[in-house]
Amino acid sequence: MTGTTAPPQGRRAPRRRMLWLAAALAVLAVAVLLSLAVGSRTVPLPRTLDALLHGGDGADAVVVRQLRLPRTVVGLAVGAALGLAGAVTQGLTRNPIADPGILGVSQGAAAGVVVAISAFGVSSLTGYVWFGFAGAVAATVLVHGLAGRGRGGVTPVGLALAGSAVSAFIASLDTLVLTTDAATTEQFRFWHVGSLSGRTADVAWQLLPFLAVGAVLVVAVARGLDALALGEDTARGLGARTGLVRAVGAVGATVLTGSAVAAAGPIAFVGLAVPHAARAVAGADHRWVLAFSAVLGPALLLLADTLGRVLFPPSEVPAGVMTSLVGVPVLVALVRRRKVVAA
Numbered sequence: 001m002t003g004t005t006a007p008p009q010g011r012r013a014p015r016r017r018m019l020w021l022a023a024a025l026a027v028l029a030v031a032v033l034l035s036l037a038v039g040s041r042t043v044p045l046p047r048t049l050d051a052l053l054h055g056g057d058g059a060d061a062v063v064v065r066q067l068r069l070p071r072t073v074v075g076l077a078v079g080a081a082l083g084l085a086g087a088v089t090q091g092l093t094r095n096p097i098a099d100p101g102i103l104g105v106s107q108g109a110a111a112g113v114v115v116a117i118s119a120f121g122v123s124s125l126t127g128y129v130w131f132g133f134a135g136a137v138a139a140t141v142l143v144h145g146l147a148g149r150g151r152g153g154v155t156p157v158g159l160a161l162a163g164s165a166v167s168a169f170i171a172s173l174d175t176l177v178l179t180t181d182a183a184t185t186e187q188f189r190f191w192h193v194g195s196l197s198g199r200t201a202d203v204a205w206q207l208l209p210f211l212a213v214g215a216v217l218v219v220a221v222a223r224g225l226d227a228l229a230l231g232e233d234t235a236r237g238l239g240a241r242t243g244l245v246r247a248v249g250a251v252g253a254t255v256l257t258g259s260a261v262a263a264a265g266p267i268a269f270v271g272l273a274v275p276h277a278a279r280a281v282a283g284a285d286h287r288w289v290l291a292f293s294a295v296l297g298p299a300l301l302l303l304a305d306t307l308g309r310v311l312f313p314p315s316e317v318p319a320g321v322m323t324s325l326v327g328v329p330v331l332v333a334l335v336r337r338r339k340v341v342a343a
Contacts, residue, residue: 017288020281024295031302035072036064039309040316074199074263075305075319076298077207079270081214081260083297085253086271087278087289088218091225092249093156099272100257103159103250104166108139109261111170113191114177118184125263126202128191132262133210140254142166154246155232194265194320196305203263210259215294217252221245222286229284268324270297300326 037048043060051061052069085100093102100106112135116122122131143166147158178185224245227235235242257271278292301319304326308317 013283017282021288021291021295024281024292024299028295028299028302031299031306032072032076034306035075035302036068038306039063039068040314070201070204071196071199071305072302073201073204074207075196075302077204077211078196078260078264078267079298079301080294081207081211081256081297082267082270082301083274083278083293083295084215084218084290085256085260086297087275087286087293088221088225088249088253089271090275091228091286091289092246092253093159094229095156095160096276097272098160099269100253101167101266101271102163103253103257104139104143104163104170105136105254105257106261106266107167107170107174109133109136109258110192110266111135111139111174112262114174114184114188117187118177118181123187125191125199126206129203129206129259129262133258136258136261137254139166139170140250140258144250154243191265193318194267194323195318196264196301197316197318199264207259207263210255214252214254214256214259217248217255219287219290221249221252222290225249225286226284229286265320267301267320269326269328270301270323274300 033045033048036052037043037045041059041063043051043064047060048064050056051058051064055061055065082100085105086098089100089102090096090098095102109132112131112133113128115135116128116131120131122128143159143162144154146162146166148154178188224235224240224242227238227240228242228245230238232242260267274293274297275289277296278289282288282292301323304322305319307326308319308322311317
């Protein structure tokens, strides 16, 4: 007996993913509009769009174009960078609770900013970006150097242990400097809280090239990450060049995280929670996981930043605080959902 049959699951999956991706892009578009329109001075949506499209010199146009537009662009870049870096870090370490900080990147960036303030007197966000990025790169090189000294070379466990040790050591050095230099502490505290406030177009332009390079690198190893998920030996049996995948992926994660943290300070939970949400709707294919992470990361960060602006006006809750408050219940819900599905 013949008849119409349902399309195979393999054919339905891309269509379902495309629908979810369209929904994620819609959420991101809403987050961008809210970021531009909502704040201590709320600008009606028609005026917001008019200011973007036609400019103008009124108060609303100045707020939207000169203050909120650069902040929103930085939020888009930082959120995408942290989402991508979190996805590739979890893939490289085969650790679902890993975030970009596990490789020592965040602490390295913090050390770079401390050096910039205390040794060179840098006081601008545009200056912090370069020092923070250099510190992130140095920390990552140190972590991989330590992890690779073992008999089995670089392994997920070795990376996690080396990253934790280097992060703790760098944090101790930072504390040593900060507790003996009040001026450095005051400036560092403004950066370390993790915020999009005060980010200018110069910071946005500095960040975008790093995002482009890092994104290309992590997308290039997406297939390799799929192979690594099956285990080291299986991946090699399938012809994957695991050493190259780890090296390129680690460089991409470092570029993304280092530039994002240097520009906005440590932003918690974006790199941890977003890849979980991406896998919940995209499955295990890292090409789709990376695509969803690049969209959901900035959506989460911009929504958190906007919420922080309106909770206690005219004061502002930093985005780094809000992402933790928003990210924790999201992560708990995702973990509980995965347990239920697994059961």
